[in-house]
Amino acid sequence: MSQFVLLGRRRFAPFFWTQALGAFNDSAFRNAMVMLAAFQMGLPTSQVSLYTNLAPALFILPYFLFSATAGQLAEKFEKTRIIRYVKLFEIAAMVLAAYGFHAHNLPLLLLVLFLMGVHSTVFGPIKYAILPQALKSTELVGGNGLVEMGTQLAILIGMVIGNMLMQMVGIGPYLSAALTIGVAVVGYFASRSIPPAPATAPELKFNWNPVSETVRVLGITRSDRAVFNAVLGISWFWFFGTVLVAQLPNYTKLNLGGDASVQTLVLTLFSLGTGIGSLLCEKMSGKRVEIGLVPLGAFGLTAFGVDLFFARHGAAPLQGLTWWSFLQAAGSWRIVLDLTLIGVFAGFYVVPLFAFVQARTPRERLSRVIAGNNILNALLIVLASAFGLGLSLIGFSAPQIFLAAALLNVLVAVYIFTLVPEFLMRFITWVLVNTLYRIRVDGMQQIPEEGPALLVCNHVSFMDPLILMANLRRPARFVMYYKIFNIPLLKFVFRTAKAIPIAGQKEDPAVLQQAYDAVDAALADGELVCIFPEGGLTRDGAVAPFRPGIERILARRQVPVVAMALRGLWGSIWSRRDSMMHRARLPRRFRARVELVVDAPRLPGQSDAQLLEARVRELRGDFA
Known part of the structure; x- marks a missing residue:
């Protein structure tokens, strides 16, 4: 589904047009005011310079003064109601601006600019906090992309039209006033169609001191x-x-x-x-x-x-x-x-x-x-x-x-x-996986969005952890053979992703025990953990019997289990097919088609190695 479909959904479209019209009005008003001062009033250059440099400062000042208070409002109260009050405030500000345009009263227009800064300051925390409430996790990037695109185009169009109207001799101030009031009114009516967005922290104790609240808000922002x-x-x-x-x-x-x-x-x-x-x-x-x-x-x-x-x-x-x-x-x-x-x-x-x-x-x-x-x-x-x-x-x-x-x-x-090496790690993963493969994912929405879960998957190639890492919507802790974990270059990726190295009982019992302890601690902390229960790469393309380690993990901590299957990787340069047939490890399927199929989660206590092995075989099917 294209992200543009959201523009036809009530849970997104009214908000999109409300915020876009607000960005347009900000831009149109500011540019009309600058054009009035620079070209319509015959002011000396020194005064024009004073007003044009003062304008951005006045617009941005409310962000320092009122952002912390605006954040509290957006948490404590229903967001749609606040948006409507903000749009009514915008209408009042634009009516005041209309008189300023008519009277060529620049001090009054600068006051309105400050008020529009207040308008944007209060709307800002709501603008981005309402999206996760209105959109599914799969729509979040697309929704943010549309909002950013709409904002950029609205600012640009507002600048062009604001400049153009004010340059019309004699009627420019009146056209500018009519435009900004009209857009504010349309924005208000658009806001009335936004669905309710309940308060996320209704019990929040409101702090009216902007200084102490700013310090607290910055502390919250720094906590992660x-x-x-x-x-x-x-x-x-x-x-x-x-x-x-x-x-x-x-x-x-x-x-x-x-x-x-x-x-x-x-x-x-x-x-x-x-x-x-x-x-x-x-x-x-x-x-x-x-x-x-x-x-x-x-x-x-x-x-x-x-x-x-x-x-x-x-x-x-x-x-x-x-x-x-x-x-x-x-x-x-x-x-x-x-x-x-x-x-x-x-x-x-x-x-x-x-x-x-x-x-x-x-x-x-x-x-x-x-x-x-x-x-x-x-x-x-x-x-x-x-x-x-x-x-x-x-x-x-x-x-x-x-x-x-x-x-x-x-x-x-x-x-x-x-x-935060996670940024670079994700970049390396994204480049490697999307360069080598074309991946189709089916059922990713089955993975729980929060809370612990154990993911189990067949193991076909050395690239399996990277493919899963690049496609899971939540960070997961991967349990992997310690020799794969220590591969040069990829070790940075695996260590940054907090992968858990594991060894066989005969190889290193201490590493094995540390792995089980790390898996249990991760599940206790509500994280996703992904394991490959076959215990190694498949040697013939088929799903090998699952080892009992999975039952040892579930015996210590009962959590939901999600079965997954990779298809299309057998025969790739990173699988063992080449070594089995004594052929050189040369790539033959650049940008190969690979599939990842995800099953519905199984409730705690309803999984064992044999059942999960059978389900992964079914998911994998005949497409090795």
């Missing part, structure tokens, strides 16, 4: 290291994007030689690229939360950021180009490609991070973690502005600032992936 580093990654995305977008006006004029239409084209390319990358995440991840895409996104941001510098780092040979004449100029298509692909890889980078935070954070804390994320985002946006301004003051050109941000991205990525 993997989630916190995902939040840092999201904040870095805002830093990188802010640096890039802030330099585009000078870059367009000085390095591209373009007019305002080229500026619009450049923003369009970046926004469309981000939207395309966001939508591709679902396809590339197989509808699961695949953080292996994050290192790929980080690599693309650096590669095409560096290439953007080399594509045009000097002054433009021609000035005053329109968007069409720019596209016809020599070297322009390389710049077009770089800007678009920076956006695409930004989508690969940020969408899995948001989905990861949503999937890994308990529902009763998610809104406050998103609030903490918003606080850090705001901080990084401020730092990005200071970074760009500082480099400009010491003489850096826009392309040089792009290059500095792209190279700094390498250091930040290495830092994050070193702290």
